Amino acid sequence: MNIVIVGLNHDTATIDIREKIAFDEKKLGEALEILKNSPEVKENIILSTCNRVEIYANAGARESGAEHIKQFIADFHNVPRDILEKSLYVYTGSKALRHIFRVASSLDSMVLGEPQILGQLKDAFDFALKKKSTSVLLNKLMKKSISVAKRIRTETKIGESAVSISFAAVELAKKIFEDLSTETFMLIGAGEMAELAARHLINNGVKDVLVTNRTFERAEELAREFNGRAVEFDAWLQELVHTDIVICSTGAPNYILVKEQMHKIMKQRKNRPVFIIDISVPRNIDPSINEIDNVYLYDIDDLQGVVSTNIQERNKEAEKAERIVDEEVEAFLKWQASLAAVPTIIALRDKADAIKNEELQKTLKKLDNLGENEIKSIEALTNSLVNKLIHFPTAALKSEGEDKEIIIDIVNRIFDLNTSSSDKTGSAEKNGEKGNDKRK
Amino acid sequence: MSINTNVLFFELALSFYFIATVVGIIWLFRGKKATSKLIFVIAAIGFIFHTLNIIVRYIEGGHIPITSLHEASSFFSWCILVLFFILEARYRIDLLGAFIMPIVLILMLSSSVLPREINPSLNPVLKSYWFGIHTTLAFIGDAAFALAAGVGVMYLIQERNVKSKHPSALFQRLPSLQILDEINYRLISLGFPLLTLAIITGVIWANTAWGTYWRWDPKEVWSLITWIIYALVLHLRLSIGWRGKKAAGLSILGFILVIFTFFGVTLFLKGLHTFV
Missing domain, CATH: 3.30.460.30 (Glutamyl-tRNA reductase, N-terminal domain)
Structure with missing residues (x-):
């Protein structure tokens, strides 16, 4: 093996x-x-x-x-x-x-x-x-x-926190909202990372999807892909009143949303929380809106920061995990070692029983006129002799130790057992098979 | 003998609550998922002894055992636990126990240092069915406020985690802001009408006992202030959407008032309610 x-x-x-x-x-x-x-x-x-x-x-x-x-x-x-x-x-x-x-x-x-x-x-x-x-x-x-x-x-906490930007965004969304499937999500603009994050949100339950873009055709295209609704670019601010999660990624050179506007929107929202992810560079959303209660704004650096903290955390947890692996390897080796002795233990037992039965038959033939009780006594005597004698090698075989393989080998040789722990090559196995045949 | 029995039950309950609190705090700092159940089980064992303590005192005294501050404080924490178990069963909020058990423990410790004698002769004023109704309503209402404050603390920690952009280790294990806010709101919506009814029944009872509805007794005044705070919490949420951080903050303030009304007024400001 x-x-x-x-x-x-x-x-x-x-x-x-x-x-x-x-x-x-x-x-x-x-x-x-x-x-x-x-x-x-x-x-x-x-x-x-x-x-x-x-x-x-x-x-x-x-x-x-x-x-x-x-x-x-x-x-x-x-x-x-x-x-x-x-x-x-x-x-x-x-x-x-x-x-x-x-x-x-x-x-x-x-x-x-x-x-x-x-x-x-x-x-x-x-x-x-x-x-x-x-x-x-x-x-x-x-x-x-x-x-x-x-x-x-x-x-360990090895798999606990997100280690990619788009997963970090989903994880944060889940800590703001209990059930993403009841929230409305809007994608402003496009871009590889924005679309990836959008897809992750959708995979995590978001159903109501809005897409807006300066080029309306592009918005429609993405809306089809996400099974959502395209919104004209000059209408997105009104939509924000009933949108809960926003990913913004446009090429705009300046802020498209400032604090004043957000204050008004929050009033209309009756302060229902909103999570805004601005992954555009330069940023499209005034960073100071994060100061407003119930508004959570993350830009690309914020997300990157969360991710790198999480990666450090995972590396720490990996050390714990390695120790668990060490433990388990040891336990498995023990199990394997105990398995290696099994054929020898069985062969020893079989051989002892065979000898006992043979000798018992011989003796019983010689002695006539024995009553039931006497026969039983003799059988009991031989049984207990055999059991007591093979107890010691069996115990040695079952014990855990570095010299285990040597013990197995010695027991096999001393008792002339036709078995081999299958660690050996094919020829030894053939012997083993012969041994089986003999016993039959 | 039976006095010893109820003391024994009380001490056992206190010990289990203590263990649950310690486990909860350890859990906050180095949590594993399995601990969530553990804290629940330890608290539940304590709760069984606590219940036995209350039953023995009831049999011994022949009336609901809330006629001394020792009893009242113990009964208060008992009510908090009842609501805690219901909340756990309903929402299964990870870490809730770690925030609730310290409140329970503090109440029980306060109770343990107060005189424990069972009132042999009940104040005649208390021999009224209003007594049971009034106090039970007040206690369950206050218990709801205690839980709302605990959930409020959880909200504030989690809010900091999300807002600061440097989530702490608790970020993963605390529930979402939305569910914490919702539970906070529900608890206050439960506590507020109970407090209202407690005040109304108190007023009626005062009239039958003393012939006046309202005597500006310190406990009455502070209860009214508490009532106004919680009325404000609900009103502001429904009218202009004061939710989240502000609601959580107010619910913690409200509970501080509850505790002051409960202990402070009784201990420091003498009044008609001083038998409780």
Whole structure:
């Protein structure tokens, strides 16, 4: 049982390599199938997103498993190995565990703490389950990764605050208004960032959308796109009376809204709160209107300030998250180690029982005229002898310690058990199979 | 024996409220989501003991246990908790407990240092069904004002967060300004008619007990001032839209008046209401 991860991400590979290596939905099933049928790989899951491609495998051996997967990637996508070699990373053992936990918890993401990766990982896992390319080890690993990610979400604030300007705007809107779907939103002007922020607001529930622009056609065009209503540019000020969220991004060289006007509007609004985001440079809205009660004005620098505070916050939280990852890696290694001893424990038990039964039969044949009670006593005696004798090696096998693998090996040799912890290569496994046959 | 029992219940309630307050304050500074339920549970356990304390005193004294400042103060915090639980069930506001439990604790601590004897002989004036109606209305109304003030403080903190453009750590966990403002308004809309009715029943009762409706007793005067403040809060909101920061500020001022009327008048300005 060896966890092997081969992959590349935004740090190690440029976009053109990531594009070439990506597994699209149609090819994903085929890829899982090919890997599943190769002798080197017992289980596999493929995660393919725009920022990373990773193959999680349970391989017979670390080196040859990783090598095989690399070759598979090269063959499957028809990319020369030497190009791949620079971008690919390989993780095995505890490093592999750490890596997958970090990926799932978004500690390895381009935007620290972004939530999508966990969903993508779950999808990759579900798909692999459907294709039956996973089994005990990877299933356990995936479930653990998901639960580690959830633990980090609840115990740290890594995903809590917005780290992009448009998300920061949505987050602020949600702290001013309880339910965005009941608020009216107006976009004044256009521009990439303004439209992105508008889209985020709409995704977060805003339904009533107004769009205005100096060129009315442009306003109509955007209104269609946002499922809203276009407003003539000289009418937007009147609309402000019943608009709650405003994004302003025009090329105007001066203020299009000053304090006097806003005072009047607030009176008409009966002081209902209004959130104005001015992302135009130079600014289009007089900054002093933020002084009016129930008016919240943010310009691009204000939003940038919020974002950088949040990024610092996330970096701090990431340190806590790394500690949780350390803990979980250790716990998983313990679980794995305890698993490694299981075949030996079973084999030891079986062997002892076999010897006991054989000797018992011999003895009982020799002794005639035994009553029920005597037979039972002899059986009880042998049972308790066997149990007491194998108790010590069993306890040693179950104990946690660094010399665990040595103990497993010694017990196997002393008792001449035909088992092997599957950490060894294929030949040892064949022995194991023979052992099974013998017992049958 | 039963005096000991009610003292025991009181101390237990006080202890749980103390723990809930401490947990709440820790929660403010380094919160995790799960604590929200924890504070609720601790307060609820305290509340059960508190209720038992009130029942034992009722049985012992044979009348509603609000005839001394110790009892009144304890009953006041009991009413605040009832409304707090209702509010939690209805709105599930994160952090509300952290702002309400300190008020409850202060009232209970004040109560604990005041003489605890159960009044053996009730002032004949209090032996009237008006007594129960008048006081219950006043207490529930005051409890609503206490919660409105707590929510008002939350509003002011959150307003600062948004307005200053440098949100503090509490920004994420405090609810939206809109919902805080709405709850503040609803609580005052609940408290105000109750206070009004309490004053009206008080006036009627005064007439049956003393033969005069209004005697400019300090408690009457201060209640009237409180009533005017809350009338103003509601009037200004509905007429010219005094909402948000101003409403929150006024609701905190109103509650300071409530507390003064409650303790200050009784302790420092003698009058007809001094038996409470």
